[in-house]
Amino acid sequence: MSETIDLRPTNGAALIGIFISTAMYGFTTFQMFNYYQLSWHIDSWWIKVFVFYIWSLETVHVFLLCDFVYRFAIADFGNIVAISVTHTADDVTTGITALIVLSVHLFYTRRLWILSNKSVILVGVVGLLAFAHFGLEMAVMALTFKFPDFSQFHKITAFSTYTASLALAAGDDIIIAVSLCYLLYTRRTGVRKTDTLVNRIIAYTITTGALTSVVDIACLLCFVALPNALIYLALYDIAPNLYANSLLAMLNARESLQKASEVSTATGSLFALSELRARARTAIDNDGQHRAQDGPDVVSSKIAFAYPPGTESGLVDTVLDA
Incomplete structure (x- = not known):
C-alpha cells in the first residue's frame, strides 16, 4: 500500500490563501470602479x-497565483517533487x-508630508523603511531563484x-x-461635529494600519x-490585497466624509445664523430702544468669523485631500 502524504499544512494552506486573495481581488476591482465613479472629477x-497602476499590479498578482493553482491541480497533479519547488511565476x-x-x-x-507640514525627519524615516523593505523583498526574490526548494529556502541567508x-513592513x-493618528488628533478644533469627523478618520487609520501590521507579524511568526x-x-499572498484595498477604501471614503463635513458645516452655520439674528433682534440700547436696524450688520460681521479660514472647513479639506 502506497504511503499517503498530507498536503494540507503545506500546499493546501497556500491554496486557501490564494482563494482568499482571489476573492479580495474582486473587491479591489469593485473599489476601483467605485473610485472612478465618485472621484474622477x-x-x-x-x-x-x-x-489604475495599483489595480494592474493586483491583477498580475492574482494571475500569478492562479498559475500556481493550475500547476498544483492540473499540470503537476500528484507530482510531489514538482509541487515542492517554486517556479518563475512564484518568484x-x-x-x-x-x-x-x-x-x-x-x-x-x-499624506504624512502634507499633514506634518513637511517634516523631513518623519517622512525620511518612513521612506527609508519603505525602500529598505523593498530592497529586502528583491533580495528574497533572488534567493527564491537560487533556492527553489521550499526546504532549501530556509537556509540562514534566506531566513534572515x-x-x-516582514519586520520592516510591519x-x-x-x-x-x-x-x-497623532497628526490628525493635533488638528482637532474643539468643534464637536468636526472632531467627530476627525475621530472617524483616526479610527479608520488605526483599523487599516493594524490590519496590515497584524498580517505581516503573523506571517513572520508562522x-x-x-x-x-x-x-x-x-x-503573504493575502498581504498585497490588504494594502491595495486599504488604499482604495481610504480614497473612496472621502466622498461620504466630505458629505458629512458639508452637513456639519451647514448645520453649524445655520445654528450660528439663527442665534445671532435672535441676539440682534433683542439688542437694546441704553435708552431702552430696540436697535433692529443694526441687526444685519451684527449678523454679517459675526458670521464672517463663525468659522475662520483653516479651522473647520479648511481642516476637513486638508485632511481629506492629503
Missing part, C-alpha cells in the same frame, strides 16, 4: 493613474508584492532576509498609522515557527 491625473510574485507594498507606503508617506523584510505600517507548513505563504 476630484483628484489630479496622477492619482487616477496611480489607482515574480514576490517582486509584484514588493511593488504594491512600496507604492502604498509611499502614498501614505505623501525574509524575516527582516514596523513601517505601525509608524505610518501612529503618525497619521515563517519562524512553522517554516515547512507554508501557512506563512498563505498570509
